[in-house]
Amino acid sequence: MKKLFALFTILFCMSCVNQEKKSADTQNAESKNIKDMSFEELFTGISAEEIGDNVFKLVGKDITVITSGNESDFNSMAASWGGMGILFNKPTAWCMLRANRYTLEIIKREHTYTLSYFPEEFKEQVLFFGSKSGRNTNKMKETTLTPVQTPSGNMTYKEARLTLECKLTEITTANPDDFLNQEDKDFILGGFEEAKEYHKLVFGEITNVWIKK
Numbered sequence: 001m002k003k004l005f006a007l008f009t010i011l012f013c014m015s016c017v018n019q020e021k022k023s024a025d026t027q028n029a030e031s032k033n034i035k036d037m038s039f040e041e042l043f044t045g046i047s048a049e050e051i052g053d054n055v056f057k058l059v060g061k062d063i064t065v066i067t068s069g070n071e072s073d074f075n076s077m078a079a080s081w082g083g084m085g086i087l088f089n090k091p092t093a094w095c096m097l098r099a100n101r102y103t104l105e106i107i108k109r110e111h112t113y114t115l116s117y118f119p120e121e122f123k124e125q126v127l128f129f130g131s132k133s134g135r136n137t138n139k140m141k142e143t144t145l146t147p148v149q150t151p152s153g154n155m156t157y158k159e160a161r162l163t164l165e166c167k168l169t170e171i172t173t174a175n176p177d178d179f180l181n182q183e184d185k186d187f188i189l190g191g192f193e194e195a196k197e198y199h200k201l202v203f204g205e206i207t208n209v210w211i212k213k
Contacts, residue, residue, distance in 0.1 A: 034158050035146045042148075042158055043210040048084075048091035051209060053162065055084050058117055063126050066095060067155045068106040068113035074147070074155045075140060077103040078130035082115075084206070091206040093166055096174070099197035102135040104171075111168040113204065114150070116160040125159075152208060161212045166204030174199040 034042070058064075059082050067076040082095035093115055097104045107113045118126050125145050133139070140147070146158040156163040175198065176188040191199050 037158065039148050039150060039158075042212060043163070044213050046209050046211055048164075048206045048209055051084075051162070053117070058162075059083060062117050063123070064095065065116040065118070065126055065129055065157070065160070066097075066103055066107075066113060067116065067157075068103055068110050069155055070110075070153060071147075071149050071155065073106075075103045075106055075135075076129045076155075077101055078126055078128075087169065087203060087205075090169075092169060092203055093164055093206055094201060094203045097200050097202055098191050098195055099173075099200050100195035102133050104200060104202070105135075107168060107202065108171065112152075112154055113166050113168070114154045114156045115164040115166060116156045117162040118157070118160055122159050150208065150210065156210070163210040164206050165208040165210075167207050169203040169205050170201075171203075172201045173197075174201060 053062075060080055064079045064082060065076050066079055067074060069075055077097075079095050079097065082093065084091070084093045086092060087094075095115070103113075122145065125143055128143055129139075147155055148158045149155055150163070150165060152165055154165050174188050176185045176192075179185040179188060188199055
């Protein structure tokens with residue numbers, strides 16, 4: 001009986017080890033394969049009305065990665081100001097960018113861009129996008145995130161869990177005289193000192209929404 005119990009214990013332990021190894025191998029395979037998967041394999045489209053995220057957490061906590069350009073020339077930046085709603089009866093996203101941002105320059109040229117949101121595990125890489133400008137550096141080649149082109153030709157990342165494609169609606173200039181709170185007014189004036197131009201409010205119609213399968 002003791003021998004049978006010992007044999008059963010050994011077989012049970014081996015089963016647990018094999019199961020753990022199988023699970024680890026599966027996780028490693030998934031981690032490796034994501035870079036080899038196509039956009040269609042990774043994402044599915046939903047309507048703007050189906051977005052289930054809390055916008056205050058999405059923008060303020062998760063941080064937005066704004067990307068504009070094409071496969072041969074694109075740039076991303078991190079932003080934590082913005083929102084979503086209805087403008088001219090269309091689902092619209094807006095963000096506030098300093099006037100000298102390189103990504104803003106590309107948005108003006110392309111008239112399209114994406115807003116991407118990532119799981120917490122990629123927070124360090126997301127913050128990296130805000131650490132330096134891509135205008136005079138190879139910033140986009142320094143990240144470990146995997147760029148991918150959407151069916152519409154815009155750029156996002158395979159690691160993103162949610163991506164909004166936007167068509168530029170308007171870029172308007174923030175006027176410090178329009179702000180009633182002195183702290184807000186001082187912020188706009190401070191941005192002018194660096195860029196020699198006031199912050200820009202960027203509005204874009206949400207044309208496509210993609211979520212990770």
